[in-house]
Amino acid sequence: MTALLEVEDLRVAYGKIEAVKGISFSIEEGQVVTLIGTNGAGKTTTLRTLSGLLKPTSGSVTFKGERIDGKQAHEIVQMGLAHSPEGRRIFARMTIEENLLLGAFLRRDQAGIQADIRHAYDLFPILGERRKQAAGTLSGGEQQMLAMGRALMSQPKLLMLDEPSMGLSPIMMQKIMSTITELRQGGMTILLVEQNAQAALSLADQGHVMEVGRISLSGTGADLLHDESVRKAYLGED
Amino acid sequence: MHELPQNLVNGLLLGATYGLIAVGYTIVYGIVQLINFAHGEIFMTGAFGALSVYLGLGSGTSMWITIPLMILGAIVTSTVIAVLTERLAYRPLRNAPRLAPLITAIGVSITLQQLVWGFYPSAKSPRVFPSLPGGPYHIGSILIQSSDIFVLVAAVLSTLFLAYFVRSTRTGRAMQATAQDPDTAKLMGINTDRVIVIAFALGAAFAGIAGVAWGLRYGEIKFDMGFLTGLYAFTAAVLGGIGNIYGAMLGGLVLGLVQNLTAIYIADIPGMSQFSSQSWSSVWAFVILILVLMVRPQGLLGERVADRA
Numbered sequence: 001m002t003a004l005l006e007v008e009d010l011r012v013a014y015g016k017i018e019a020v021k022g023i024s025f026s027i028e029e030g031q032v033v034t035l036i037g038t039n040g041a042g043k044t045t046t047l048r049t050l051s052g053l054l055k056p057t058s059g060s061v062t063f064k065g066e067r068i069d070g071k072q073a074h075e076i077v078q079m080g081l082a083h084s085p086e087g088r089r090i091f092a093r094m095t096i097e098e099n100l101l102l103g104a105f106l107r108r109d110q111a112g113i114q115a116d117i118r119h120a121y122d123l124f125p126i127l128g129e130r131r132k133q134a135a136g137t138l139s140g141g142e143q144q145m146l147a148m149g150r151a152l153m154s155q156p157k158l159l160m161l162d163e164p165s166m167g168l169s170p171i172m173m174q175k176i177m178s179t180i181t182e183l184r185q186g187g188m189t190i191l192l193v194e195q196n197a198q199a200a201l202s203l204a205d206q207g208h209v210m211e212v213g214r215i216s217l218s219g220t221g222a223d224l225l226h227d228e229s230v231r232k233a234y235l236g237e238d
Numbered sequence: 239m240h241e242l243p244q245n246l247v248n249g250l251l252l253g254a255t256y257g258l259i260a261v262g263y264t265i266v267y268g269i270v271q272l273i274n275f276a277h278g279e280i281f282m283t284g285a286f287g288a289l290s291v292y293l294g295l296g297s298g299t300s301m302w303i304t305i306p307l308m309i310l311g312a313i314v315t316s317t318v319i320a321v322l323t324e325r326l327a328y329r330p331l332r333n334a335p336r337l338a339p340l341i342t343a344i345g346v347s348i349t350l351q352q353l354v355w356g357f358y359p360s361a362k363s364p365r366v367f368p369s370l371p372g373g374p375y376h377i378g379s380i381l382i383q384s385s386d387i388f389v390l391v392a393a394v395l396s397t398l399f400l401a402y403f404v405r406s407t408r409t410g411r412a413m414q415a416t417a418q419d420p421d422t423a424k425l426m427g428i429n430t431d432r433v434i435v436i437a438f439a440l441g442a443a444f445a446g447i448a449g450v451a452w453g454l455r456y457g458e459i460k461f462d463m464g465f466l467t468g469l470y471a472f473t474a475a476v477l478g479g480i481g482n483i484y485g486a487m488l489g490g491l492v493l494g495l496v497q498n499l500t501a502i503y504i505a506d507i508p509g510m511s512q513f514s515s516q517s518w519s520s521v522w523a524f525v526i527l528i529l530v531l532m533v534r535p536q537g538l539l540g541e542r543v544a545d546r547a
Contacts, residue, residue, distance in 0.1 A: 053421055077427035089422040091415055093541075102415050105408070106427035154427060 002065060004029045004189055005050070005081075005158055010059035010069075012042075012049045019045040021213035022059065027158065027191060027206075032184050034192040034200040034221070036234055037210035043193040044086050046210075047160050050191075051083035052076040064157065078106050082156035086163050086193075088147040092136030096127050099135050099146055103153030113153070120149035123179065141172030148179065159183070160191045165199065177203065197234035201225040209234070244380050245498055251386050253494020254393035255455070258448035259471035260478065260486035261400065262441025268417040268481035269437045271336070275343035276323060277445060278468015279350035280316045284446030285367070285459040286358055287315025292368050301371055308368075309450050316446030317439045319350070324438045329431070347465070355461040364460045367453030385454035392447050397487050400440070404483065409436060417481065470497075470523065477527050479540020488538055496526045 003026035012020040020042040027033045035043045048054045050061055052073035061069040068076050077083075082103075091099050100120055104113045121128030124145040130138065135146055144164055151159055161180070165173040177199050184190060184203065194200035201207050204221035209230060217230065224230050259281050266274045274280075291311030295304055323346050331339045354361050370384035404410040415423040416433045424430055452467070453459045470493060478489025500522035505514035513521075530538065 051425060053424060072429070073424035074427045074429045077425065083425045085422060085425060089419055091418050091422070093418060094411075094414060098411060102411060102423075102426045102428075105412065150426075 003027055003062075004031075004064065005191070006060075006062040007046075007050070008060045008062075010046070010049065010061065011057045012045050012054055013057050014045075018057075019213055020049065020056075023208075023210070023213075023215045025206075025208050025215065025218065027189060029157075029189055030187055031205045032180070032190045032192060032203060032221075033206045033208070034194060034204040035208050035210055036194055036197040036200055036224075036230075038234075039195075040212070041210040042213040043210055044162055047083060047085075047162050047191070047193055050076075050160065051081060053083075074106075077154055080155070080157035081160070082151040082154045082158070083160045084147045084151040084162060084164065086166070088140075088143045090135045090138075090143050090146050090150070093134055095132050096135050096138070096146055097131040099150050100127075100153050103150035106154060116153055116155070120152065123182075124149055141168050141175065144168065144172070144176055145179075148176070152183075156188075158189045158191065160193075162193045163195060164192070165194060165196050173199070197230070198225070201230075241379065243378070245502055246495065247380055247382070247386070249495035249498030250491055251389050251455075251494070252498060253474075253491035254389050254487075255448050255451050255490070256467070256471045256474045256493055257487040257490025258393055258396060258444045258451065259468065260474040260490045261396070261483055262445045263472050263475040264478070264480055264483055264486040265413075265437045265441045267475070269413065270328075270332075270434055272328065272339050273343065273472065274328075274438075274441075275340070275468070275472075276346035276350060277320075277441065278464030278466075278471065279347050280320050280442045280464070281445040281449050281452070281468060281471075282459070282461065282464030283319050283350060283354065284312035284316035284442075284449030285453045285463065286354055286361070286365075286449075287446065288312040288450045288453060289365060289367060289459060290315075304368070305370070309447060312446035312450045313443045314446075316442040316449065320438045320442030320445075321435055323350075324435060329434075347468075351461050351465070358461070361461050364458040367457055367459050369457055370454055383455070385451070388454055389451045392451055393487070396444050396447060397484075400444075400483055403440075409433075413437060466520075470520070473523060473527055477530055477537055479534075479537025482537070482539045482541070485537055485539035492526070492538070493523050497523050 005027040007026065008024050009022045010020055011018060011022050023046065035046065037043055045054065049056050052071055056069050060067060063079060063081055068079065091102065100117050104116065107113055126142055127146055127149060138146060148164065164176050168176065180190065181203055192200055192204065201221040201224050207219060207221050207224040208215045209217040262277050263274060266272060288308035288311050291308045292304060295307065327342050327346050328339050331342060370388060373382065373384040375382045404413060412428045412433050415426060415428060416430050420430050474489035474493045475486045477492060478485025497519040501514060501516055501519040505511040
């Protein structure tokens with residue numbers, strides 16, 4: 001069986017500065033894969049390239065057996081790859097419901113969209129209670145819920161989450177992580193970028209450690225969680 | 239007082255025309271942060287498009303057929319030219335520093351003026367524009383021309399249409415999303431290049447309608463008519479809060495009122511009579527702009543930049 005997503009020798013540069021220096025990894029259907037690493041390691045750049053916001057300088061990205069590295073972002077969404085960006089990036093001046101509708105922008109099945117909106121409200125009841133409010137009035141954690149709910153509205157085959165726990169209180173973070181676990185149990189394939197390596201590795205099938213644009217270490221979530229160098233560098237142990 | 243109600247109406251009508259044009263500046267700015275200085279020429283080409291339709295139909299055709307076809311001709315001309323300039327001049331500069339498209343817009347403006355001047359038959363001097371039959375009508379002490387009714391109806395319908403379009407249609411939501419955060423809009427599956435074209439086209443359609451209104455009201459059109467009018471409409475957009483469509487309309491109305499009223503009433507203030515001529519009215523328009531921007535730098539209905547983050 002071929003992988004759902006196959007990244008091969010991907011290189012991305014901002015002008016002359018290369019941010020991603022030839023990385024390769026793959027994601028099987030139903031897997032949760034995480035990229036961990038410090039700020040500036042190239043994790044966000046990788047996700048932005050996969051979703052078509054950035055063009056790679058070389059290498060290839062294959063999704064569902066089709067090359068997507070030359071495609072436009074909106075075409076990639078259409079194929080079933082959703083990206084919940086770093087910093088949540090909700091549409092602050094639009095209502096919660098309008099944000100969710102935008103997540104379903106490419107869908108035409110009105111009944112299905114309404115059902116999925118209700119599903120998002122079941123997953124995150126606070127969103128349902130405030131659905132007519134401007135999204136900018138939500139707290140950080142609630143905005144993260146909205147960003148995830150919005151990404152799910154496109155019915156993706158692969159969900160990419162960039163730093164969903166960033167800046168959240170421990171309780172909110174737990175809520176987000178348990179939602180990811182729930183999605184995983186529902187069979188969703190997820191590529192998770194996290195600074196909270198402990199949480200990410202605990203629920204990932206596969207993990208890759210990124211350092212200055214390269215993957216320095218790969219393994220199962222459990223392996224990496226117990227790897228001494230990972231514990232020292234990313235889990236704050238001496 | 240010299241017929242205040244009449245002057246108020248005249249000011250509002252002039253302002254409604256500015257507003258129709260200002261909407262185009264504001265939509266495009268809201269989406270690509272470009273001041274499209276060629277938008278005044280889009281307005282001008284719309285007027286010439288309408289004139290071409292009129293001349294093509296001949297004078298025997300009923301006004302009830304001619305006018306709608308002229309409006310259509312104006313909309314098509316303005317839209318096609320706006321979409322072409324976006325494709326050829328602005329899109330290649332999408333990722334260039336902001337100064338590049340701005341200078342290009344000025345270049346496009348001059349190019350369009352010169353093309354009409356050079357190639358439209360007898361456009362080197364003003365061309366006579368048809369007028370609407372009927373009128374003038376008296377409402378109390380106010381005198382209203384048929385063309386005034388046209389301006390009023392056009393402005394009201396256009397504003398209502400735009401409000402509906404932006405708020406309630408799928409494309410309108412895509413426009414709002416692109417204006418707020420283009421990258422994230424792409425992640426929703428929105429083809430932002432297409433949204434930008436639609437923004438240019440929509441603004442151009444309103445400018446085209448304004449071109450017809452202008453011709454009907456003043457009876458003649460000229461290759462450089464878009465320059466100063468475009469500048470005032472741009473001022474109106476800034477006054478109302480650039481990026482806000484209701485602001486553009488409001489800014490237009492305020493500006494039209496100021497220009498009209500100052501031209502007449504400044505003379506009533508002792509010692510100010512020399513500042514009351516037509517040519518001083520534009521000075522007063524900019525005085526108002528400066529005063530408003532000192533108190534509300536974001537314009538009358540604009541949002542603070544911090545809200546856009």
